[in-house]
Amino acid sequence: xxxxxxxxxxxxxxxxxxxxxxxxxxxxxxxxxxxxxxxxxxxxxxxxxxxxxxxxxxxxxxxxxxxxxxxxxxxxxxxxxxxxxxxxxxxxxxxxxxxxxxxxxxxxxxxxxxxxxxxxxxxxxxxxxxxxxxxxxxxxxxxxxxxxxxxxxxxxxxxxxxxxxxxxxxxxxxxxxxxxxxxxxxxxxxxxxxxxxxxxxxxxxxxxxxxxxxxxxxxxxxxxxxxxxxxxxxxxxxxxxxxxxx
Numbered sequence: 001x002x003x004x005x006x007x008x009x010x011x012x013x014x015x016x017x018x019x020x021x022x023x024x025x026x027x028x029x030x031x032x033x034x035x036x037x038x039x040x041x042x043x044x045x046x047x048x049x050x051x052x053x054x055x056x057x058x059x060x061x062x063x064x065x066x067x068x069x070x071x072x073x074x075x076x077x078x079x080x081x082x083x084x085x086x087x088x089x090x091x092x093x094x095x096x097x098x099x100x101x102x103x104x105x106x107x108x109x110x111x112x113x114x115x116x117x118x119x120x121x122x123x124x125x126x127x128x129x130x131x132x133x134x135x136x137x138x139x140x141x142x143x144x145x146x147x148x149x150x151x152x153x154x155x156x157x158x159x160x161x162x163x164x165x166x167x168x169x170x171x172x173x174x175x176x177x178x179x180x181x182x183x184x185x186x187x188x189x190x191x192x193x194x195x196x197x198x199x200x201x202x203x204x205x206x207x208x209x210x211x212x213x214x215x216x217x218x219x220x221x222x223x224x225x226x227x228x229x230x231x232x233x234x235x236x237x238x239x240x241x242x243x244x245x246x
Contacts, residue, residue: 034074034081035067035070035071035073035074035075035081036067036071037071037074037075038067038068038071038072040068040098040099041098042142042144043144044144044146045095045096045098045100045144045145045146045147046145046146046147047147048147048148049147049148049149049150049153052095052096052100052147052150053095054095055093055094055095055100055153055154055157056093056094056095057091057092057093057094057157057158057161058091058092058093058094059089059090059091059165060090060091060092061088061089061090061169065092066090068092068099069090069092069102072099072102072140072142073102073104073138073140076140076142076143077102077138077140078185079138082137084104084106084137085106085107086106086107087106087107087131087166087169087170088104088105088106088107088137089104089105089106089134089162089165089166089169090102090103090104090105091103091104091105091158091165093154099142100141100142100145100147100150101139101140101141101142101145101150101151101154102138102139102140102142103136103138103139103140103154103158104136104137104138104139105134105135105136105137105162105166106134106135106137107130107131107133107134107135108130108133108134108135108178109135110126110130112178112202112221113200113203114199114200114201114202114221115178115199115200115221115223117199117200118197118199118200118223119176119230119231119234119235120231120235121231121234121235122235125234125235125236129233129234129235131170131172132172132173132174132175132176132233132234133174133175133176133177133178133234134162134166134174134176134177134178135177135178135179136177136178136179137179139151139155139179141154149193151190151193152189152190152191152193152194153194155190155191155194155196155224156194156195159177159194159224159226162174162177162226163175163226174226175225175226175227175230175233175234176223176224176225176226176230176234177196177223177224177225177226178199178221178222178223178224179191179196179221179222180202180219180220180221180222181219181220181222182217182219182220183218183219183220184217188220188222191222191224194224195224196222196223196224197222197223197224198220198221198222199221199222199223200220200221201218201219201220201221202218202219202221203218204216204217204218204219
């Protein structure tokens with residue numbers, strides 16, 4: 001790759017002339033197809049939470065229901081579906097034999113000022129232990145489901161099981177959850193009701209910004225500790241080792 005980069009640099013500078021490209025390999029990640037619509041029962045589902053329960057939580061990554069999850073997010077979430085990068089999980093929530101909600105979780109952003117201040121860890125501790133955080137990238141209650149307190153109840157249930165689900169796939173637990181909320185669209189009511197904490201706001205500049213000026217909407221940063229000793233767990237650990245057991 002170093003040699004290829006040098007040849008391309010010389011070619012663009014006019015120092016050499018490379019032959020024309022004869023073959024461009026297919027890149028399935030660059031040309032990924034959007035999730036296709038899936039037909040399901042969309043008749044209204046309402047009433048009390050007690051009548052809707054019990055809820056079934058299904059981790060669908062690498063399962064036959066993953067296309068259903070992808071399709072529901074693509075069709076009904078305002079941000080659409082994006083293929084996660086790095087460690088991630090996808091959950092479908094079922095009630096009465098029908099999907100009612102979708103949640104997507106992925107690796108946490110490396111640098112997040114309000115979050116880092118709230119945890120109180122050093123840059124070195126963050127570098128070692130960032131993998132023990134999970135970021136809620138999507139949360140969707142399907143639009144035909146109108147059940148009071150459902151969203152906060154789902155968040156509470158997910159907080160009890162997410163670390164175990166994560167450890168089954170990636171071999172390590174999760175100690176802290178976080179998410180972004182666009183205050184121009186939402187008030188974060190269900191997160192507040194589920195005892196999540198408003199840690200601050202983003203700068204609106206993004207992780208690769210070089211201008212130090214806002215270039216996107218400012219989001220609220222919410223967090224939820226899964227362990228009482230989360231600060232100690234996330235701020236500890238020697239080089240090459242994770243936090244001590246809680």
